[in-house]
Amino acid sequence: MGCTSPNPMVGCVIVKDGKIVGQGFHPKAGQPHAEAFALQDAGELAENATAYVSLEPCNHYGRTPSCTEALINAKEKRVVVGMVDPNPIVSSSGISHLKDAGIDVTVGKPFLSLWCSISVNGCFLDKMGERDLDTGGYYSKLLQEYDAIILSSSLADELSSISSQEESDVLIQPIQIVVASNAQHSPPILASSNTGTKDVLFTKNELVADSGTSYGGVEFVVLEDINLDSILVTVMAVDYSVLLDLRGNIKDLEVLFRDGFEQRLLQKIVVEVLPEWCARDER
Numbered sequence: 421m422g423c424t425s426p427n428p429m430v431g432c433v434i435v436k437d438g439k440i441v442g443q444g445f446h447p448k449a450g451q452p453h454a455e456a457f458a459l460q461d462a463g464e465l466a467e468n469a470t471a472y473v474s475l476e477p478c479n480h481y482g483r484t485p486s487c488t489e490a491l492i493n494a495k496e497k498r499v500v501v502g503m504v505d506p507n508p509i510v511s512s513s514g515i516s517h518l519k520d521a522g523i524d525v526t527v528g529k530p531f532l533s534l535w536c537s538i539s540v541n542g543c544f545l546d547k548m549g550e551r552d553l554d555t556g557g558y559y560s561k562l563l564q565e566y567d568a569i570i571l572s573s574s575l576a577d578e579l580s581s582i583s584s585q586e587e588s589d590v591l592i593q594p595i596q597i598v599v600a601s602n603a604q605h606s607p608p609i610l611a612s613s614n615t616g617t618k619d620v621l622f623t624k625n626e627l628v629a630d631s632g633t634s635y636g637g638v639e640f641v642v643l644e645d646i647n648l649d650s651i652l653v654t655v656m657a658v659d660y661s662v663l664l665d666l667r668g669n670i671k672d673l674e675v676l677f678r679d680g681f682e683q684r685l686l687q688k689i690v691v692e693v694l695p696e697w698c699a700r701d702e703r
């Protein structure tokens with residue numbers, strides 16, 4: 421972690437007959453890719469095995485040889501890919517190449533995490549910890565791990581403050597996906613938030629806004645039915661990691677929360693316990 425930039429962090433595990441026979445990770449730009457280390461570790465056991473790779477195998481000869489060729493030469497039976505490589509020189513061509521070579525390829529779904537805060541006596545709270553958004557703060561660091569955050573429109577006034585404060589040359593702020601199921605916030609209010617990040621507002625069709633319109637940098641998407649699938653498909657071309665922040669108006673988010681469970685997209689729940697005590701019926 422933290423050593424691979426400008427390359428991503430990638431891990432690979434080779435599994436045969438239910439046992440891990442090889443594993444590897446990409447340690448640093450310029451050094452071999454995760455698959456190369458894992459295949460070397462597995463040796464002849466890689467034949468007819470399944471390779472699990474967190475990123476689509478590269479299909480180009482860059483600083484290192486192509487991983488698709490390495491997997492084909494090792495006679496892998498199946499490759500499970502965590503996410504499509506957003507790098508335009510790879511972007512799905514690695515998957516097609518493996519499939520053309522007769523390898524069974526499975527691609528993962530977006531990685532969805534839920535974040536919420538609770539009191540010590542177990543009530544949901546509508547706030548974060550005091551210095552959570554400062555440099556080094558819990559939420560500021562958490563944001564570094566995600567490509568997008570889903571937020572309730574009732575947090576519109578706070579949007580400008582919801583960004584990672586970590587000092588890094590390669591830091592990219594997550595896209596802010598704002599869900600307005602109840603349509604209480606008019607477009608100008610959100611536009612005035614001026615976050616400096618990319619904002620996409622999802623509204624129901626009864627709101628006065630045309631789909632695809634952009635107000636002060638905020639893109640509007642009008643959907644009759646706001647659900648997790650439609651949001652992820654509209655905002656992201658590839659399978660990214662998304663954080664669902666449960667603060668604000670729960671009504672905006674409950675459908676997405678349910679979709680996350682039912683579609684088995686929700687893979688991680690981050691609960692922050694704040695040093696507070698609340699009355700049971702507070703929220």
Ligand SMILES: Nc1c(N[C@@H]2O[C@H](COP(=O)(O)O)[C@@H](O)[C@H]2O)[nH]c(=O)[nH]c1=O
Binds near residue numbers: 449484
């Ligand atoms: N690190 C990594 C991949 N990284 C992909 O390869 C690009 C860098 O290529 P190169 O300059 O040759 O290292 C990087 O931008 C990303 O698209 N791919 C993989 O199959 N496995 C790996 O472990």
